[in-house]
Amino acid sequence: METRVWHYDGQSGERRMPAIAPSADERHFTLAGDGADPGPYAFADLQPHGTSHHERAFGLKGRPGWRITFLEFPPSEIAVHLPKPARYGKWIDRFGLWRSAGVLAMLAVLVVGLTLKLPPLLARLIPASVEQRMGRLLVGNLGSYACSTPAGDAALKALGARLRQDSDVTIRVVHAPMVNAVAFPGGQVVLFDGLIQHASSPDEVAGVLGHELGHVAHRDGMESLIRQYGLSLLLGGFDSNISDYGNALLNARYSRKAEAGADGYAIGRLQAANISPLPTAALFARLAKQDEQPGNAGLLLSYLSSHPLSASREQVFRKSARAGAVYRPALDAAQWQALRTMCGNSPRP
Numbered sequence: 001m002e003t004r005v006w007h008y009d010g011q012s013g014e015r016r017m018p019a020i021a022p023s024a025d026e027r028h029f030t031l032a033g034d035g036a037d038p039g040p041y042a043f044a045d046l047q048p049h050g051t052s053h054h055e056r057a058f059g060l061k062g063r064p065g066w067r068i069t070f071l072e073f074p075p076s077e078i079a080v081h082l083p084k085p086a087r088y089g090k091w092i093d094r095f096g097l098w099r100s101a102g103v104l105a106m107l108a109v110l111v112v113g114l115t116l117k118l119p120p121l122l123a124r125l126i127p128a129s130v131e132q133r134m135g136r137l138l139v140g141n142l143g144s145y146a147c148s149t150p151a152g153d154a155a156l157k158a159l160g161a162r163l164r165q166d167s168d169v170t171i172r173v174v175h176a177p178m179v180n181a182v183a184f185p186g187g188q189v190v191l192f193d194g195l196i197q198h199a200s201s202p203d204e205v206a207g208v209l210g211h212e213l214g215h216v217a218h219r220d221g222m223e224s225l226i227r228q229y230g231l232s233l234l235l236g237g238f239d240s241n242i243s244d245y246g247n248a249l250l251n252a253r254y255s256r257k258a259e260a261g262a263d264g265y266a267i268g269r270l271q272a273a274n275i276s277p278l279p280t281a282a283l284f285a286r287l288a289k290q291d292e293q294p295g296n297a298g299l300l301l302s303y304l305s306s307h308p309l310s311a312s313r314e315q316v317f318r319k320s321a322r323a324g325a326v327y328r329p330a331l332d333a334a335q336w337q338a339l340r341t342m343c344g345n346s347p348r349p
Contacts, residue, residue, distance in 0.1 A: 003075055007036050010065025020068065022077055029078070031068075043081040058082070128186075131222055132168070135186025139172075142190060146172040152342025155335035159202065162273040162330055163210050171209070175343040179287075181208050183215035185222045193343040199283065202339065206273070206330035207266055207280025207317065214265025220258045263313060267320045276327035281317035288314070
């Protein structure tokens with residue numbers, strides 16, 4: 001019984017219906033009738049063009065547009081010579097499905113590992129001069145709203161000195177009602193006046209400031225930006241997107257590891273300065289408690305969104321207090337009053 005196929009020769013555009021038959025050597029086939037070029041053609045030159053339940057189509061190597069389509073599954077004497085259709089992809093068929101799945105799983109693990117490890121590595125490769133320039137740009141207009149009075153500046157300088165502020169770190173207080181603080185790259189630390197007004201003592205501010213100095217020391221701000229923006233931050237230049245980067249840092253949620261590292265740094269600085277960590281623990285407890293009460297979301301959202309609180313963080317500060325220690329306040333009463341009032345006449349952003 002003849003086996004007929006739909007056939008296009010790739011030249012005339014005319015569809016023919018010749019009969020296909022294997023040659024005597026079983027490596028070739030011919031097409032007979034309906035004006036088709038009889039060939040012979042090699043089975044090895046056939047290339048699958050897709051499959052369905054009712055038909056199989058094949059092209060011919062080196063002959064664009066040439067095609068034969070079986071209207072029914074071909075008889076065994078022909079089917080045995082036809083190339084098998086690709087089920088998943090040529091390289092997967094050659095390599096094996098399960099072996100390919102294993103390789104892809106390993107590649108996925110490597111990609112995840114690089115995603116986690118690459119940002120901190122890149123952050124540490126950025127020259128300090130570049131990071132400092134970026135920090136100054138990120139602070140940008142916020143700097144023009146910085147509060148300044150002789151007594152307030154002296155109190156802020158004294159607080160930084162108690163926490164052993166590095167010489168390349170700049171701390172400023174900005175007149176804004178947000179209960180927040182942020183560490184920009186390049187040693188630029190901003191305390192918002194809303195945080196100072198919300199604090200019950202200078203020791204609470206010292207704990208928060210020590211935490212931000214920890215982010216600076218660990219270059220967490222730079223790492224956070226690289227994690228969010230990738231290599232475009234380094235290769236595309238950051239000047240044109242500086243406002244986006246600044247907003248990203250204001251709303252950054254650091255990883256638990258970064259937050260724990262900054263807390264540990266703050267505790268170390270508080271201990272070295274003989275400042276009690278208990279007020280900072282109390283601040284965390286108060287913020288967490290007020291967050292649960294209606295009407296406080298607007299006041300606390302800025303701090304809680306960028307520094308998520310937990311009972312464990314409060315406990316870490318509380319447990320770091322030394323039994324029987326005699327602590328000294330971070331600032332005396334006059335210095336604390338000067339810090340709280342230094343934004344009195346400053347413009348708000």
